[in-house]
Structure formats: structure tokens, C-alpha cells
């Protein structure tokens with residue numbers, strides 16, 4: 128047993144960078160998947176819509192932990208050895224994609240129907256309507272729930288510790304095992320999560336403000 | 343051959359039959375005012391002409407193209423048929439100018455500079471040249487409606503449909519919009535306008551169409567129809583709006 132030293136603090140901060148990295152990559156990967164899912168959901172093509180609905184239901188109807196296990200161990204069964212990092216990125220992107228897709232579909236549907244009619248009546252095609260008229264308005268509607276989901280995602284990255292990915296929570300467990308100072312360790316860990324989420328919300332508030340000014 | 347030929351059109355929403363065998367021909371340069379009670383199917387008729395709503399039977403032809411045929415390119419059709427709605431429906435995230443140029447650059451593939459030139463021209467036409475850079479929420483209702491008209495005009499349509507475009511406006515703003523319509527009429531635009539402005543219909547329309555329960559109940563020269571209604575339904579309708 129040793130004391131909680133400055134080096135432990137830096138170790139935690141170093142691990143926090145992995146939490147941040149996993150969050151950012153999942154936001155990007157999930158954003159990409161979410162964008163596709165949203166499109167499949169709002170385009171008037173029944174088979175596409177059904178595929179998207181199945182995807183969303185599977186992801187939203189199963190625990191994230193299970194998805195992590197399936198990606199990590201499941202791929203290994205088929206001979207694809209993946210690192211905890213890769214497995215976590217894949218699982219979190221798939222997870223975020225389903226939720227963001229739903230959030231964005233909701234935002235698209237929140238744009239008044241009259242905007243679809245007005246844009247159709249000057250001759251825009253469905254994709255052009257989305258691109259020039261509907262999505263720019265939906266983006267504004269989607270900002271608060273999207274940020275809310277990002278914050279939720281930051282905290283959920285702690286689950287990646289279970290497949291051996293050393294992020295903030297896992298690092299906390301390691302330091303705690305060495306120092307046995309749970310209060311100190313987990314307060315630092317909690318504070319780090321708080322700071323990440325706080326920065327994220329601030330950035331987003333700014334983004335929202337900019338969007339309002341820029342239209 | 344008329345510009346618009348509507349023949350025995352039936353249109354239902356689920357079980358509710360909204361248009362019950364409507365037939366109407368509109369010649370080039372003709373101005374038709376459509377009146378009738380709320381729910382009589384006036385908006386639905388306009389929406390069917392521009393293909394926003396499918397119909398169950400009958401045919402709608404515009405400029406010799408059948409609107410309600412699956413192979414019809416509605417995109418092409420809508421460049422020739424403008425529609426203006428009661429609630430303006432401008433794109434709130436775009437300036438007046440971009441509201442107008444969007445269809446030109448995206449649908450007509452026009453260069454931006456050329457599109458802006460047209461935007462300026464149609465904004466002059468509706469008397470709002472100085473508002474090109476304004477966003478919709480910076481404009482009064484009357485101004486928004488005039489921008490909406492300009493947006494349609496920019497596509498150089500052959501037919502303009504107006505659906506109660508002054509009904510959402512404060513009384514003092516109605517005049518400015520009607521003046522734009524009157525000018526369009528003078529310029530020879532073919533128009534079908536649903537309206538509650540009986541005075542305007544009488545003065546500007548060539549023909550007045552009274553719709554009742556999904557049918558064209560009575561029609562004829564505007565003055566004659568208004569002054570000597572033949573059916574009790576039109577009499578009672580006129581009685582209720584003219585008081």
C-alpha cells in the first residue's frame with residue numbers, strides 16, 4: 128500500500144485523455160452512422176426505412192454492455208482479434224449511431240410540413256428539399272438533444288473498462304487497488320468526468336448561439 | 343386547348359370525399375376566383391393541380407401534360423405552376439433573396455449572379471427591392487407574403503395558384519398584397535385564386551367559381567354570379583360573407 132501521489136493524479140489525467148478520445152471518435156463514427164440512419168428513416172423508401180427501424184430497435188433494445196462483449200469477443204470467435212480500443216470504438220459508434228439517428232429523425236419531423244410543401248412546389252427533389260430547406264432547420268432543433276446524448280455518451284464510455292480498455296474509470300480502479308484511497312481516487316475520477324461534460328456543454332451552448340446568429 | 347383541363351376529379355382523404363367530380367377548364371390569361379365555405383375543397387383543388395395531393399380518379403392536365411400520371415415529372419411541372427399559401431411558408435433560415443434564388447440555382451441550374459438578377463427583378467415587381475437581404479422574421483406579414491409571391495414568380499410560371507393569401511394578414515396589410523395580384527392580372531398572368539375578398543374577385547376575376555361540398559356548384563362571369571346567384575347555397579353563402 129502506498130499513498131495517493133501526484134504521479135497517480137497524472138496517471139488518471141492521462142487515462143482521461145482516452146475517455147475523451149473514445150468519446151470524440153464515437154461522436155464522429157456515431158454521427159456518420161446516425162446521419163445515414165436518419166436519411167433511411169425520412170426518405171420515402173419503405174425497405175430502407177425498415178432496415179433502419181430494425182437497426183435502431185436492436186441497438187436500443189439491448190444493453191450497451193452486451194454490445195461491447197459481442198463486438199469484442201464475438202469478432203475474436205470469427206478469428207478477428209481486435210484491440211479493446213477498436214472494439215470500443217466500433218461498439219460505441221454503432222450505439223451512438225442508433226440514438227443520434229433517432230434524435231435527428233425527430234428533428235427532421237419537427238420541421239413543419241408546410242416547409243416540405245413550399246420547397247416541393249418550387250420543384251426541389253426530396254434530397255434537395257432535405258439539403259437546402261429541411262436539414263438546416265432540423266439542425267437547430269437537434270442541438271440540445273444531441274448535446275444531451277453526447278454527455279450521456281461520455282459517462283457511458285466507462286463501460287469500455289470491462290473489455291480491458293484503460294480509460295478514466297479503469298485507471299481509477301487500478302490506482303485504487305494500489306493506494307486504497309477510494310474517496311480520493313473516485314472524487315478525482317468524478318471531477319474529471321464532470322469537467323469533460325462541462326466543457327462539452329459549454330462548447331455546445333456556444334455552437335447553438337453561433338447557429339442562431341448565422342442562421 | 344385550355345391551359346388547365348380538370349375532368350371529373352375525385353379526391354378522398356380516407357373515407358372523406360373532398361372533391362366529388364370536379365371539372366374545370368382554365369384558358370391562358372384567365373383569372374378565376376374560387377369561393378366557398380370552409381371545407382368545401384378549395385385548397386384541395388389547388389393542391390391537386392400542382393400535384394401536392396394525389397387524386398383517386400379523373401384527370402388533371404396542365405399545358406397538355408397529365409399531372410396525375412405516375413410518369414409525370416412533377417419537378418418540371420412545378421417550375422411552371424406557382425403556388426402561394428395562406429401562411430407564406432418562406433424558408434425562415436434564408437434571406438428573401440436566397441428564398442427566391444434557391445429554386446433558380448438548384449432546380450433551373452442557373453448561375454448565382456443571374457439568379458440574383460432575377461431575384462432583384464421580382465422583388466421590384468412586388469415593391470420590396472430594399473428587403474432582399476432581410477430574413478423572413480424581420481418582415482411584416484404583408485411583406486412576407488409578397489416575398490412568397492416573388493419566389494413563385496421567379497420561376498417564370500405559366501400559372502399561379504393563390505390559396506387565401508390575404509387571410510392571415512392584418513386588414514391594413516391586405517391592400518399591398520392585392521395590389522401585387524392586380525398588377526399580375528394586368529400583365530396577363532393566368533391565375534386561380536381562392537379568396538374571401540369578394541370585392542377583389544368582382545373587380546379582377548374573369549370568372550367566379552363557387553364550390554360547395556366538393557363540387558363546383560355554380561360558375562360564371564364574376565359580376566353576374568355575385569349579383570344574381572342562382573342556387574340557394576350560393577345565396578346563403580354570399581349572405582353570410584357580405585354582411
Ligand SMILES: Nc1ncnc2c1ncn2[C@@H]1O[C@H](COP(=O)(O)OP(=O)(O)OP(=O)(O)O)[C@@H](O)[C@H]1O
Nearest residue numbers: 355358360378379380381382383384385386387506
Ligand atoms: N391532409 C388531410 N387529411 C384529411 N383530411 C383533410 C386533409 N386536408 C383537408 N382535409 C379535409 O378536406 C376537406 C376540404 O379541405 P380544404 O382544405 O380543401 O377546404 P377549403 O375549402 O380550402 O377550406 P378553408 O376555407 O377552410 O381553407 C375538409 O373537410 C378538410 O378537413
Ligand SMILES: [Mg+2]
Nearest residue numbers: 384385386506
Ligand atoms: Mg383552404
